[in-house]
Amino acid sequence: MIFEKLFKKKAPKELVFKSNEAAFQYACKFLDNSLVAKKAVTALVEDVSVNDENEQAFKVRVANKDGGKRLVSYSLRAIEGINRGDLVLWGCDVPIEPLPIGFVLAKVEPTLNLETGEWKIAS
Numbered sequence: 465m466i467f468e469k470l471f472k473k474k475a476p477k478e479l480v481f482k483s484n485e486a487a488f489q490y491a492c493k494f495l496d497n498s499l500v501a502k503k504a505v506t507a508l509v510e511d512v513s514v515n516d517e518n519e520q521a522f523k524v525r526v527a528n529k530d531g532g533k534r535l536v537s538y539s540l541r542a543i544e545g546i547n548r549g550d551l552v553l554w555g556c557d558v559p560i561e562p563l564p565i566g567f568v569l570a571k572v573e574p575t576l577n578l579e580t581g582e583w584k585i586a587s
Contacts, residue, residue, distance in 0.1 A: 478584075479576045484508060484551040487574035487583075491527040495581070499526075499559040504569055506583065507554035508532065512546055522546070522568050526554050539568045545586075546571050553583065 481487035491497065491506035499505070511523040520539050525532035537554060539546075546552065551572050558565040572583035 476578060478578055481574035481576075484549055484574050487551055487576070488525070488527060488532070490576070492529060492531055495527065497527045497529070499556045499561075499564045499566075501556055501559055504553040504555045506572075507537075507552050507568070509546060509548055509550045509552055509568075510534070511548055518542075520546070520568075522552075524552065524554055524568065526564075526566075535563065535566070537566055537568050543568065543571060551583070 479490070481490065485508065488506060488508045495506060497505045506527040507524040508527075509522055509524055513521045515521060520542065522537045522539070523534065524537050525534050535554075546568065551574055553569045553572055554566050555569045556564055556566040571586040573586050575584040576582070577584065
């Protein structure tokens with residue numbers, strides 16, 4: 465009994481990835497990335513631009529089993545500090561194929577909570 469307590473390993477509560485790309489690849493392979501209205505999925509930012517009306521536009525790769533689907537997206541509000549290569553949550557608004565409509569919701573860190581299945585929101 466004493467030895468069981470000493471040598472029993474505790475399961476980790478979170479996965480911390482070495483890079484945003486590694487976290488994205490994990491999301492593609494293991495997470496539920498179904499495009500359903502009002503659901504957030506993992507995405508990787510490939511480009512960021514600002515239009516004449518000061519709205520942010522993003523080229524993102526939304527996680528799926530094929531390694532990602534490239535889409536152009538916007539944010540509902542200004543999100544500071546999002547750059548190429550960042551990991552974000554992309555919210556599906558209208559899941560119409562081949563080009564679903566959605567928005568960048570938040571920047572996240574490459575840290576996945578294994579109990580909740582949620583990414584850590586970047587501060």
